[in-house]
Amino acid sequence: MTFAGHNFERGRSLLEMMERIRAFEEQACLAAERDQLVLGAIHPSIGQEAVAAGIMYNLTTEDILLSTHRGHGHTLAKGASSLAMMRELLGREGGCCGGKGGSMHIADFDVGMLGANGVVGANITIAAGAAHAIKLLGDDRIVVDIFGDGAINRGPFLEGMNWAVVFKLPILFVCEDNQYSATTKTSSMTAGDGAAARATSLGMRSTTVDGNDVELIADTAADIASRLRAGGPPEFLHAKTYRRTGHTSFDPATYRPANEAAEEEKRSDPIKRQRAVLEAAGMSEADIQSLHENAQKEMIDVLKEAAETPFPTNETAFKDVQDIGSPAVEAY
Amino acid sequence: MPKLTYRDASLAAIQHSMRDDSTVWCVGEDLGRGGVFGQYKGLREEFGDARISDAPISEAAIMGAAFGAAMIGTRPIVEMRFSDFALCATDELVNQIAKARFMFGGQSRAPMVIRKPMGLWRSSAAQHSQSLESWYAHIPGLVVVCPGTPQDNYSMLMAAIACDDPVVYLEHKGIWDIEGEVDFSKKYEFGKAEIRREGTDVTIVSWSNTANLAVEAANALSGQGVSAEVIDLRSLWPWDKEAVLKSVAKTGHLVVAHESVAVGGFGAEIVATVAEKAGHTLKGPVRRLGAPRSLVSYAPNLEDMLRVTSEMMVTAAQETLKKAS
Ligand SMILES: Cc1ncc(C[n+]2csc(CCOP(=O)(O)OP(=O)(O)O)c2C)c(N)n1
Numbered sequence: 148m149t150f151a152g153h154n155f156e157r158g159r160s161l162l163e164m165m166e167r168i169r170a171f172e173e174q175a176c177l178a179a180e181r182d183q184l185v186l187g188a189i190h191p192s193i194g195q196e197a198v199a200a201g202i203m204y205n206l207t208t209e210d211i212l213l214s215t216h217r218g219h220g221h222t223l224a225k226g227a228s229s230l231a232m233m234r235e236l237l238g239r240e241g242g243c244c245g246g247k248g249g250s251m252h253i254a255d256f257d258v259g260m261l262g263a264n265g266v267v268g269a270n271i272t273i274a275a276g277a278a279h280a281i282k283l284l285g286d287d288r289i290v291v292d293i294f295g296d297g298a299i300n301r302g303p304f305l306e307g308m309n310w311a312v313v314f315k316l317p318i319l320f321v322c323e324d325n326q327y328s329a330t331t332k333t334s335s336m337t338a339g340d341g342a343a344a345r346a347t348s349l350g351m352r353s354t355t356v357d358g359n360d361v362e363l364i365a366d367t368a369a370d371i372a373s374r375l376r377a378g379g380p381p382e383f384l385h386a387k388t389y390r391r392t393g394h395t396s397f398d399p400a401t402y403r404p405a406n407e408a409a410e411e412e413k414r415s416d417p418i419k420r421q422r423a424v425l426e427a428a429g430m431s432e433a434d435i436q437s438l439h440e441n442a443q444k445e446m447i448d449v450l451k452e453a454a455e456t457p458f459p460t461n462e463t464a465f466k467d468v469q470d471i472g473s474p475a476v477e478a479y
Numbered sequence: 480m481p482k483l484t485y486r487d488a489s490l491a492a493i494q495h496s497m498r499d500d501s502t503v504w505c506v507g508e509d510l511g512r513g514g515v516f517g518q519y520k521g522l523r524e525e526f527g528d529a530r531i532s533d534a535p536i537s538e539a540a541i542m543g544a545a546f547g548a549a550m551i552g553t554r555p556i557v558e559m560r561f562s563d564f565a566l567c568a569t570d571e572l573v574n575q576i577a578k579a580r581f582m583f584g585g586q587s588r589a590p591m592v593i594r595k596p597m598g599l600w601r602s603s604a605a606q607h608s609q610s611l612e613s614w615y616a617h618i619p620g621l622v623v624v625c626p627g628t629p630q631d632n633y634s635m636l637m638a639a640i641a642c643d644d645p646v647v648y649l650e651h652k653g654i655w656d657i658e659g660e661v662d663f664s665k666k667y668e669f670g671k672a673e674i675r676r677e678g679t680d681v682t683i684v685s686w687s688n689t690a691n692l693a694v695e696a697a698n699a700l701s702g703q704g705v706s707a708e709v710i711d712l713r714s715l716w717p718w719d720k721e722a723v724l725k726s727v728a729k730t731g732h733l734v735v736a737h738e739s740v741a742v743g744g745f746g747a748e749i750v751a752t753v754a755e756k757a758g759h760t761l762k763g764p765v766r767r768l769g770a771p772r773s774l775v776s777y778a779p780n781l782e783d784m785l786r787v788t789s790e791m792m793v794t795a796a797q798e799t800l801k802k803a804s
């Protein structure tokens with residue numbers, strides 16, 4: 148159904164996904180701070196949900212995604228189970244990675260999610276390689292590789308992007324620019340005109356978008372995906388957003404102006420913006436509210452269930468290292 | 480049985496594997512022209528440029544991209560040109576490839592062979608001569624092998640390509656031209672040492688080209704009435720403890736020799752294992768030979784200062800036997 152030229156079903160589903168991501172991360176933060184159940188660091192993407200929702204809307208389960216330490220949203224939007232993800236954050240059995248990876252290493256190969264990564268920028272060459280294999284195998288899938296604004300100062304950014312162009316690979320590189328690299332304003336450490344300019348210099352078509360406008364991101368990603376599926380060369384998307392939380396859930400972010408995050412929330416929260424879009428398109432307030440409530444309920448239940456799940460059995464510490472010379476046989 | 484060089488044995492292994500399995504492909508710098516040591520010669524003509532793929536001088540991308548490609552259904556053979564340059568791809572190998580299967584709870588595999596020609600090679604100096612096998616043996620998730628003969632460079636490469644684990648494949652670049660008979664039907668089993676020469680008086684454990692020198696040492700020792708057993712470990716992870724312990728139980732004397740730096744080298748692991756499990760059966764002090772913890776030079780006489788020779792192994796064997804009586 149379209150209303151006033153607007154694809155209503157898509158808009159609704161984009162909002163629904165953003166609500167689910169937000170609710171997941173709110174519960175994850177509570178699990179970390181209130182319940183002390185999250186065992187390691189988590190990097191919330193609160194305020195950045197539009198990037199995940201807008202891009203993943205255009206991917207199939209078979210398409211490939213690689214993500215970062217701040218990857219809950221991308222992973223959920225790619226189709227991973229919220230329960231398996233929450234269990235992973237809590238280090239439990241039945242987590243995406245059996246409790247062995249935690250938040251920074253979540254992967255779900257069944258939905259084409261080839262891993263978050265604890266090493267900034269490392270996913271760029273790996274994603275190029277996934278696209279390389281797709282081309283070698285003659286598949287028609289595409290790859291999306293997401294990294295932060297800090298990653299563009301690492302070597303693999305150049306090596307991986309050059310590789311993709313040279314081999315004409317079906318891959319979309321996304322720089323999810325939240326303006327910060329840990330405690331540093333990224334612009335203060337980045338020479339030249341930034342991410343998109345660097346991509347352009349390699350001959351890559353690059354597009355810069357408001358990263359908090361989920362409809363725009365979904366439109367842009369749809370165009371790019373269809374060009375890639377038609378055999379087009381790799382492309383670059385620079386999505387400008389803002390990191391509303393600290394670097395980790397525990398970081399009070401005292402290194403930036405006290406009101407910066409609050410102002411940003413007021414000015415450009417992607418969920419509020421999409422609610423307004425849908426309201427204008429005729430969605431009732433009750434329907435909009437129910438998306439919020441359903442998402443909240445899902446994630447509250449998920450946290451409860453994850454917290455009741457046992458830790459993995461000790462033997463799994465020696466499982467899945469390698470077949471040849473496995474520590475399950477002999478660790479010394 | 481054909482007589483092949485160490486180089487051509489590896490070529491045959493790749494050719495046979497690529498004919499059998501269309502998902503096997505090679506990627507690295509200058510492969511289209513046959514590779515810097517000629518170890519890919521003629522493959523481009525048979526398999527085309529997609530499967531014998533040239534790469535930019537981007538070691539991190541070669542390693543990382545091959546890994547990405549390995550995770551979704553291909554079996555890349557990665558060429559690092561010189562093992563020294565593989566250090567530019569250390570994160571990709573150590574933090575990504577070695578760990579992915581475990582970190583992702585068993586969801587992924589990285590069936591890839593990472594070829595890293597290593598070792599001393601006529602005046603190549605410090606950045607083109609290293610042997611870092613003990614580094615890789617230290618990394619859980621990696622299989623580490625060091626073939627030293629044409630036969631092994633065929634059978635072990637075949638096995639490495641068929642293996643679902645990432646295999647760090649360390650060929651010695653000083654021996655590309657050595658020749659030997661190669662039986663294509665011979666299968667290599669990971670973690671199985673080869674007894675290169677049987678003996679009863681002293682055990683010499685080695686690998687890679689140093690195992691060839693150990694055979695020479697054993698020949699020299701036999702002229703002096705000393706019967707040396709030479710064990711070529713061939714793979715460092717997993718390594719054949721049983722073969723070493725069994726031999727030491729027989730001889731009571733152990734010499735371990737490798738080209739890489741002695742300090743923190745894999746020889747220390749072998750000696751420690753023998754000390755722990757069979758120390759009481761030793762009849763003389765253990766001798767461990769490796770390079771001094773110094774850097775490889777360009778001038779041949781200086782380069783030789785770091786070399787472990789067969790003469791040194793003979794002396795070491797004599798010493799452990801003498802101290803016993
Ligand atoms: C190679 C590497 N260096 C440093 C770190 C520590 N670290 C983790 S996240 C981060 C900031 C990354 O910034 P950005 O790429 O913009 O991603 P964001 O956290 O903003 O999502 C840093 C420095 C790391 N994980 N990997």
Ligand SMILES: [Mg+2]
Pocket residue numbers: 295296297323324325326327328329333
């Ligand atoms: Mg950032």
